[in-house]
Amino acid sequence: MAFTVEDAPWWTRATVYQVYPRSFQDSDGDGVGDLRGIASRLDHLEALGVDVVWLSPIYRSPQDDNGYDISDYQDVDPVFGTLEDLDELIGALHARGMKLVMDLVVNHTSDEHPWFVESRSSVDSPKRDWYWWRPPREGMAPGQPGAEPTNWHSFFSGSTWELDEASGEYYLHLFSRKQPDLNWENPEVRQAVYAMMRWWLDRGVDGFRMDVINLISKNTSLPDGPVVAGVWGDGSAHYTDGPRVHEFLQEMHREVFDGREGALLTVGETPGVTLEEARRYTDPARREVDMVFQFEHVGLDHGPGGKFDPRPLRLTDLKATFGRWQAGLADAGWNSLYWDNHDQPRVVSRFGDDGRYRRESAKALATLLHLHRGTPYVYQGEELGMTNAHFTRFDQYRDIESLNHVAQSRALGTATDEQLLAGLAAMSRDNARTPVQWDGSPQAGFTTGTPWLAVNPNHVEVNAAAEQADPASVLHHYRRLIALRHADPVVALGDFTMLLPRDEQVYAFTRTLGDDALLVVVNVSGEDARVDLGDGWPAAADGGWGELVLGTHDGPGEPTVLRPWEARVVRRRG
Template sequence: MSTGDVSPWWRGAVIYQVYPRSFADGNGDGIGDIAGIRSRLNHLAALGVDAIWFSPWYPSPMADAGYDVADYRDIDPVFGTLAEAEALIAEAHALGIRTIVDVVPNHCSDAHPWFQAALASPDAPERELFWFRPGRGPDGAQKPTDWVSPFAGDTWTRTTNPDGTPGDWYLHLFAPEQPDFNWDHPRVRAEFEDILRFWLDRGVDGIRIDSAAMLAKDPTLPEATPDGPSPFVDVDAVHEIYRSWRRITDSYPGDRALIGEVWLPDHQRFANYLRPDELHAAFNFDFLGCAWDADALRACIDTTLAAHSLVDAPATWVLSNHDVTRHVTRYGREDTTFSFAAKREGVPSDLELGTRRARAGALLSLSLPGAAYVYQGEELGLWEVEDIPRELRQDPMYYRSGGVDPGRDGCRVPIPWSGETPPFGFSPDDAASAPWLPQPADWKDRTVRAQTGDERSMLELYREAIRIRRAEPGLGDGTMTWLPAPEGVLAYHRPPGFTCLVNLSGAAVPLPPHTERLLASGPLDDDLLPPDTAVWLRTTGTPAGPETA
């Protein structure tokens, strides 16, 4: 544990999410891999991030982009080898960059040896490690519950016995290829405690926990009701699991962090995961999904900070990730919120407006108290690719919804590094295969090479913002105070001498008294801050907000 006045790194880190399939392709097969990541670590060092979070890279049939894990202690051959992963962790450490691996504990792949053994015989002891249940009705033909999947569709699939007769059903809150573990069984708990140790022994600094609120289930399997507690989300028994995990991470040298993917509307219930003996941090989905609106953002920030203060945990600020429409596109729409239900093809977006707001959003998220996450490509100003041909789409959400939901492929398109045409340096020049998802030709202006050295580019904005954040004593972990501001303007102070203004109104507003302009997301009009623009200022004494008259 940290001692003295030095805050643990995870309280104020800038963490960069690498989606391995789409970051960089080292061997030319059109799919990103560990060799590609290792070759591009210099980009992340130049960006100035503190840590990298790797989305799943384990052996997997890829029914859900690797979130269906067949072996938690190895690397899928499409990404490389375990030795390469160990080298990557060491090389990142040599650059001062920590590493976070993604663990998926709610479910595994149907190719996992345990599940294959469970299918082999109705009497297999491995069946107790999952949720096998007889069906309802005289012939067992009705699924055991009517639970609805977050992926849309059914949550139960019926098995076939070795003799060909219909068998029991098994639970999968996500795709049928992702059977849920039974966390009431001690063998499941012991297995994941060992998996944690496996990766911590290899030097990783953190574990990101997928679907962290869903592990425990009500063992009576009651139906879900609109007003009652969910039988499979945020069941109280989940907390003892994380207490045991915390004891493991605390036993390792250095500050090892547990970071949960926790989607919960109840802020008190959310805070329970961040108690001192549970997780260190959790993702802030309220902020990610919030409208580009001053009142909504201020309320979200206040609620977030209040919830985290209950347990003295650091807040996290996230604008995009591998599951949501990229915020350049979201912020250019009439409805700037994010929700899975409202995500549809054909909704127009003003990408110029979205980019201007995304630049301001970057300065907002990077200057709030706590840790900030950057999803690969957001530092390049990439937008959602919404015209992927149907035959090239791969996300099961697209197919399970009958094409109603366009899925998540549009934010997973391989990122551009250099050159005028695809694959934009994502793959080697002599690559045998095209990138696994097609890149827009318009991304030639969004490559790392095209933006490097251009002070007006999104990339240089991120580099400078992260540099200032590292140098500024008031940024990262700490406190903030709202300042008086006109309608539609966010203004806050972070001691000892930092002030941020974000103008979400339709008119320019005057800057408050200041001694230095540290950084602006767009051009200023003398002493006026234009709409959809943010500025960082050096202030002294008791700061004043912008004029409200």
């Protein structure tokens, strides 16, 4: 059932801002961002108008995967500060009317988590069954090539199985070998996770972004998958949206969220999710999560060789994907809207023009996204029009996924170094992880020390101080977009209708609520676009489309001609 103005949850009008703490603001000069640094920049977030701050993991961790390998769920890693620092940040956000959402990483832990240390200690350990332990294939010796229990390929290259020499058994890790997967079939595991979640909510946290939450339920027979990478197979059919995942999430809701729902936000990261499954996850009647992140639109530019073999985006493909998700979740469920996050390259470099039209394309793409039906997510620096890193050497990269890709590609001889560098420059996760560009000083105002990852050289021109001083900046445009969602029920709840679905230059759609309607029309190119919307939105008597609510360019321009990377939001009543 679709939300109405009277019963719509608060998050339908909200905008979420993701902070990647390592790269946001360093307060102590060690080159790594921290909680006190975040607290020092709350004026920026308050002025932007965001309602929720989502923190990527700040828990204790060996930092094999930048904090997504957790060794203690109920403490803060010293690199980021202390629990007291976090309490102060929560209080400061609440005092400004903002909420804090924590990253919840419970598909796996670190191999240094006490649960796994105990599990690994003996085949008879009481916690052995807290993880996925299996003997080698029948008739094969431990460590022998092909002896792994399945042929599954890890998200981070190679096998999903790591041999434990002491016991002669293997443990499952869908990601890094230092990220063993928890066994959610074991009710003790689930209860330990729920207790930890309640502990954080009692401490003042306002919800969770649940990392790869649709991977927690596995087919317990663990069958092989079709071979896709050398000797390794694709096992995703056996762990994506697995057989008990909805049961587990409904149990989590009962155990953790019952009685607290109204003020909280829950969003599930769901790689590989189908629209049909997303309806099940987000239908309020099922009591699982409020919304999910899907990945179809950020896979549209992946080439035959995967994400590091990019191809140009076709606008009609983007329309087909976004349009399908808007229609599919119109009557049940809810969309999450995003371009950027800590795992994606910068959208202005990816789908826009980070040269001549950096400012214009950043504003146009923001308008396109934020006027859809759903909850928008802004990744740190996106509101400044930050670009990809434009690194030119392998030693500039830090991301485990990127470095493993290079090592595997070299070992298999599947790409030249030139091709590998081009793939990383376009798609590496480090593109999103360069420090936030606060000003034009030597380290962009991020740190007084040496940053853990190099600052983008273009910070001299592209930075928050310069954006703040320019009324036509990307930053001020994001503020206007967020304010419009707060103020206008059509933006939050209006029905969505795609226009010009086969046009490769112009992205246009309407949002309608009762007698009120908005037209959104965006030129997704560096050339002028003459637009004829036909019966979808007939021109008014003066030849234009109606009252301009929000635009990206100064001056009126021609009524039905969009300048390069121009976006307009137009209202017509009745």
